Amino acid sequence: MSIPLKLQPPPSAPAADLPAPRVDGSRTLVDRFGRVARDLRVSLTDRCNLRCSYCMPAEGLEWMPSADMLNDAEIQRLITLAVSRLGIRQIRFTGGEPLLRKNLEGIIAATSSLVTDEGAPVRIALTTNGIGLHHRIEGLRAAGLHRVNISLDTIDARRYTAMTRRDRLSGVLRSIDACLRAGMDPVKINAVVMPGVNEVDIVPLASYCVNRGAQLRFIEQMPLGPRDQWRRGDMVTARDILARLRTRFEMFEVGDPRGAAPAALWNVRDTATGVRGQLGVIASVTRPFCGDCDRSRLTSDGTIRNCLFSRAETPLRNLMRSGADDDELARAWASAMWEKKPGHGIDDPGFLQPDRPMSAIGG
């Protein structure tokens, strides 16, 4: 069976004629392969109220000391620099669990006044586990939030508790409904599929989302959680996910090129209810989209990562705290992005997981 996923080859050779990052830092965040970062993922905390087994160990992960974390003013300074000087057009707040960050609404409100290089307001998105979001969605929207992604891997309460190690499913479902009621469009749901754990949930979860008008995207599990838990040969691939979906849905691949968006999308019809909607698959491992990646990442302790899988980090916090001006910060940021590798290298024989777990990098 052929899978209609678009293959995005990684860039194979550096564009030798591209200039190295300019020293005044006033250019876009371009790398040596010509990719330009427009999307900044800002991790607001490494703390979380869940312990998803693909992301965090059951115990033993210490939270970052508060003094190491960027304060609100430092975050705002770096976001302002990114949008006004470095060509960033979208900010996604993540974590850990971003709803646990004090003054999230204030951080969003301050971000929403920023204008991009195109003269448009910066787009603001949130990736969250959804716990408590139903109480806050109206306030977050009023502060300037445009988009929300809620993580949900199963609608089976027993499996949700087993996967997240917390009994919080009902709160997440309330939040999804609250976001739909509030008119967030689209409400995106992220689901990671783990072998032998929640493959049976693929169809029920898809049906739940399609019939409510939420856009579900399945994500291939990546080697970013507890070490030695992920095995390439065991993983549930996009091909497996699509095969299961086709048992229940009529599926028509959306023709538009996906560009830098990681999800391949299908217009679908639930054959049991006749309801139509959209489903996506993010095949980060088996069909990497590194060649089109437009992301830069800022961790909650102020380091720049040019890739989820990067093993190098560029710390901006200490630079800021020792009095660096905006030009110096911009230059350090541009240099970090210039070094971005062509691909994540998961299939390389010498692949090594990053030192931080996903919860501390920011997904």
Ligand code: SAM
């Ligand atoms: N706590 C928030 C949440 O869960 O949405 C935001 C942070 S979480 C690290 C961001 C996203 O990363 C979630 O959608 C989560 O499912 C995904 N994620 C975490 N670990 C992953 C892994 N090993 N492979 C693929 N996706 C993962």
Ligand code: SF4
């Ligand atoms: Fe927490 Fe999100 Fe990681 Fe789950 S995926 S443990 S909710 S940070």
